Amino acid sequence: MHTTDTDIIIKTGEILARHPADATALLPILRDIQAALCHVPHQAMIEISQALGIPLTRIQGVTEFYAFLSTEAVGRYDIRLSDSISDHLLGSRELGAYFAHALGVEPGITRQDGVVSFDYTACTGLCDQGPAGLVNGYALSRLDRQRVNEIVDRVNRQIPLADWPSAWFEVEDNIRRSDLLLESTWTPGAALQQTLTRGVAATLEEMIRSGLRGRGGAGYTTAQKWRFCREAGTAETPRYVICNADEGEPGTFKDRVLLNRHAHAVFEGMTVCAALIGAREGILYLRGEYLHLYERLEAVLEDRRRAGLLGRHVLGQAGFDFDIRLFLGAGAYICGEESALIESLEGKRGVPRNRPPYPVTHGYLNSPTVVNNVETFAAAASIALYGGAWFATAGTEKSRGSKLLSISGDCERPGIYEYPFGVTLKTVLADCGAAAAFGVQVGGPSGTFVARAEFDRTLGYEDLATGGSFMVFGPERDILAIARNFTHFFAHESCGFCTPCRVGTALLKNTLDKICEGHGTPFDLVELTDIARLVQGTSHCGLGQTAANPILTTLARYPEHYQARLKAIRFEPGFDLDGSLATARALTGRDDAQAHLAQTETA
Ligand SMILES: Cc1cc2nc3c(=O)[nH]c(=O)nc-3n(C[C@H](O)[C@H](O)[C@H](O)COP(=O)(O)O)c2cc1C
């Protein structure tokens, strides 16, 4: 199918008409164009540039930045297989080779007829039901050869996705253990009503009493963040509430489940926050891989509007106007970093900002903004309803409440487990059926590898902090293959803004590849450690600062595994020095003199 410039202009015009004409709509517009035309053609960029008043180069830069946008056409069926280590453990690489062969494509290259393309992508957030992938952005779980054959058949017959069996797109919640959050039951609006009855100041007190810390990884005190935002600017200053549902850390999928099961709690937490800080607009930044949740979340928002829980005069309270909109990402792990996320919302590449100033004072559109994780907002809603003391009784001194873990890998029962903070790894592993585990990656690639001897360690800010990724590895697994997968991930996801991370992650990847392939020397191992420290110490943001963790944490625990891969160095002279000099000795007549000297020395 050939698309002319006129077709592109017409299609782009239709898409532009559905969006506001400003830069904050750039990413949604580009997503729509990609979906309609299988790429973002240059002519479409020209049209967008004129309509939004944004330089063409910026539109090009944004298109090239996001993995789900492309300047070259992908197939009308764009298939991507998750490259997470959890999927690898389930045989995804072998399945991927089979898939590509069956489709008749080279990974990364669109089939000549333009019908299909196949490639690998970063973790799709389905590690509990892999091998997983995406087709035109929609999640496919539990793939095997039979399903692959069925998909190939439908692709070749060009059957529309809407006519594929709906069971193929079903995503399970797999909740295995519930505690404080997942057990609490309440009706939509109850926490908000309680907030308004109790009063804003008193509810902020409850938040302080709860000791709630952010669940996205960094663990900043939530009440403090909200208070700073409330106090920033003047009464007229616009304020924003942003829910970070980018959930890109490989092995994490608890936000997916919260949004599927407890979307009301998340939206209610955002609305409680809005009441406390005085915001009128909320945005939920949903990672592109969770496209399957989009319509469901829109429906929940619509329900809440109908119930008077969003919109003008929320719960009949004059002056309390607040609404929430969804915003889809486009495949960039770095956009989980809060300032990169804000850049993305503003229609830019997801490059982390210099901080300070922090988003609480200068966030979205330079206004005071609260950015919190999905789980943080869900917890905040429950705290608003049940009070701070209810929450604070669970957990430990510095880590109050409970934590949702996304458990995947070599265990019998992968899924979501909620525990009070302070639980030992041993308990978690026994519960998920992984008593024989050899190690656990706590907190995803940016976290820590914990060896079997350390399974008495506890989850919490006092010991092992985690955003929730918990990947289990059995005794047969290759520790270097794990570190290699994570190192490739960071090199791929580096936004390229600062040199230590851009160059350093590539060097780490190349050096580790060399060692894994048996070509490394002791010098490479020293180099690896030096580069790792440099990247860790000099990178601009958290991605670069943690990108070397997989190497450093595994090297500290298993140096012998690295040593064993090094090329053996033996002292074999490269050439025969004595033999090479023989001719010269003969020519200069020194041969006899040497022999005489040798005889004298022996005597
Ligand atoms: C590279 C990188 C990726 C991140 N990804 C996420 C993410 O996917 N979800 C999230 O909530 N926080 C993520 N964060 C942390 C956010 O920057 C921010 O601290 C968090 O959204 C604040 O919310 P919280 O206080 O509720 O945890 C990431 C940080 C970095 C450096």
Ligand code: SF4
């Ligand atoms: S550390 Fe990496 S991800 Fe962060 S700004 Fe620098 S290049 Fe970008």
